[in-house]
Amino acid sequence: MSAVWAAARAAIRRRKLQTFVIGLVVLLCTTTTVVSLALLDATSAPFDRAFAEQRGAHAVAVYDPAVVTGTRLAAAKSGVESAAGPFGQVVLDPENDPGPLLRGQITVVGRADPGGEVDRLDLWRGRWPSAPGEIVLNETRMDDPIGLQITDDMKTVQAGGVTLTVVGWAYSLSATADAWVTPEQMTALRPTGTQMLYRFSGDVSTREAIEQRLAGVTAGLPGQALLAARPYQVIKEEMAESAGVYLALLGAFGVLGLLVAVIIVGNVVSGAVVSGFRHIGVLKSVGFTPRQVVAVYLTMVTVPAMVGAVTGTALGSLAAQPLVADTFRDLGLGQDAGVRIWVLAAGLIGVPGLVLLAALLPATRAHRLSAAEAISAGSSPRRGRGLRIQRALSGTRLPRSVSLGLGLPFARPARTALTMASLLLGVTTVTFATGLSESILRVAALSAEAGGNVGVVSRPPGLGEGTQRTPAEVEAMLRAIPGTAQVGVAARKDVVILGHSEPVEFGFVRGDVAAMGYERQLLEGRWLSGPGEVVAPVQLLNARGLKVGDTLTADLDGARLSLTVVGAMYEGLPGPSDGLIAAWRDLDGLSKDDFYYMVQLRDGADMEGYLAAVRAADPGLDAWDNTGDDELTVIVTGSSALFAVLLAAVAALGVLNTVALNVQDRRRDLGMLKSIGMTPRQVIAMLVTSMAALGVLGGLIGIPVGMAAHRIVVPAAADAVKLTLPDYVLRVWEPGTLALMVLSGVLIAVLGALLPARSAARLTIARVLHNE
């Protein structure tokens, strides 16, 4: 064994560059893998994960305390794995304005502590109520200064004749209450319901399953005991809707990162073994057994790989930590979630395992090779296409160093194929990543752009005097303020549709609404062109069983109106309405609070100044910055950029590796070329040309592949969360970007080739010329 170790150590020392490249590639790939897996893990089932951590309630049931006692409820346990309760519950209507986070009626539950077997609350600020008169509010974690400011400003809730002091903030993923008080306080508030929280054993995958479990629990109880029950799927679906598409797209990145990491590690490692065939021959001729030779090679590769894997795992978990935590927080999943152990294990054990496997395949080939074959592996006569190409090239008008360089890839087809693979992957990845982050940006922009960057409404009642202007006057006034680019107006009204039990919310729009991003949101059909038409968010169409082309009959101010659905939208209008959108008409019975004005500012206009100008022009108007940079978007674009850079770097390292190997086993040729007068510049030109040619090819093949992947993956990811994306989000390619992508292939190749090419140019090759 010591001979093996000695030989491996010598080989590592002699091939510093290669060892370094293996280490670095493994490092980058491990980082990518860990980040990918952490994201995949976090995004594939973020709700389930947070739900499990909080031991969320499969069902939240409310019983009538007049019909059934708490003791009986606590005893009804058939099919229940664990339960919490009975807790008193009451609905309060705050008399004061407790602050922006509480709206309308709130459900308050009496609980002695935030822990327990079910619904373990995340008490993220303050403390749990310990005496009557104290209350804790349910809200997702807000660590940012603005969030903390908001919570600071919410001091009391006055309701039911008592004043409750806010002493803390907790988060219940299961949304079991809006606020909690002590059980004693609850008794004083005279509860109208008794809450039970259940976690069931057995199948809980569907609403029906939950209903069945619940039926099992209530079987022994009086008939009217159960007032209401809510399965956890209700919450889960709400969550999925808000962040689904981002999660799906991030997940796509994770898969890609994993794939690329696997292929490139395999590529570089097997390249190292293949290039060592000569060395293998020498070892064998010295008397190493085939098994020992394989051991030497595995050791040679494993040492740098281990170093790379450990460092990469550390870096990866550092990089993934904030991404994962932010993702969770932004999803309203509260508790900070770290990178999980299995992800770290995959980096520490999985990646080196992969490296071993990648090395094992060619190493076993070396195992079978006879010493003589192995020694001559590098210098056996070549024949066929490679030579014909060289001959054709040597007759061209190209500078000889360039034509020699163009011929180099054909001299070692197997190695060239490996390099091609890493270049192709690099370009495909850069293309895909660019497209993906552009799509994500556009998804975000769709919402941001639609509705303009300034929202304006009449001052709401209770916050001062509303505007005295008519909507037409407000619109004219807004248009006159410097900095305004576009103005849209929407009037909100509930409209009765014949055949539908509930009225539908309408937004009647005029002004520049179509041009303010709404037209881009079209998934199907077209934008409004006349008064008899409506467009609608696709969710609304689905919920109401409608489709583009359908005709509705509306009852509007007593008149029957026939409306045709001409378009499906990605989203609804901001502010007033998630409902149908129709062309403006003058309607009866609207108050000034029913109008919403959206303004798109000119590029570079000063937001603060503009808002002040609006308020100054009409103190009855409330204007605010509607840009709201979406933190999740930042995360997603940030991580997609990170992936693109990492993977491009890995591809460049693959090239660097190939060129370094080429230089290594063409030392003699290089020496000879120098001895007959090839200048250092020509040496660099030759080696860089050889790779740039592959880079161009990689670009030309990799780009369509990347584009196709984007075209398939992005809609599929959206589809997974039952979303359809408008064309605008998918058609992200422009000639300029594509040209840049081709360049990226060349750039990756050239950057990878430059370093070893330069060292080859400087190499003193005097010695190899005279000996060997």
Add this chain to the structure above:
Amino acid sequence: MTTETVVRLDGVRKEYGGTAALDGVSLEIRRGEAVAVMGPSGCGKSTLLNMIAGLDRPSAGEVTVHGERLDLMNETRLALFRRHHLGMIFQFFNLLDDLSALDNVALAAQLTGSSAATARRRALELFDELGIAGRRDVYPAALSGGERQRVAVARALMNRPALLLADEPTGALDSKAGEQVMDLLIDLNQIGQTLLIVTHDERLAHRCASRLVELADGRIARESALDRV
């Protein structure tokens, strides 16, 4: 016969990691001379050749070839200098495996900017002169050792060098092939080619060279004029 100096070494010293491979070597070679360098293995013969070819730099001393100070040139100037004024042949030929014999030779002219056609024409002339015209399209792997060395000589002569350097040119050849290469070198010298040959082979030295330089431990141990046999 002209006495113009082609090579002048002045106190040349070359160290590798502290030990001197060459130590205070001064040497002059005049145009048309054929100088043989001999000495035991490791005494610094190849190192001396590298100094003269500008393949490596002296640690101290001056190297003047064809009137130019090689020790003061940068890599690029050295390459251009070699391209135009030097030809080298080696024990192990150093041909490119994936170029035909003819293209290997043409390469030397193509590097100077000659067109492929011009370079091949000149290479063909040399193939004719060296008696290997029939092997022009063969790849190095299929050539015999002697043929390979003649291809290498052709390549070295492509740009009509002022000086031809040969490091053990027959060292890897059997005696018959060795003879042929030896004859070739003598012929070349006879038509005026200045030659520096490093060799182990006393017979080769005596047949080809007009002067013998003996190296030992990096120093010139003896210089003597030879009567060619």
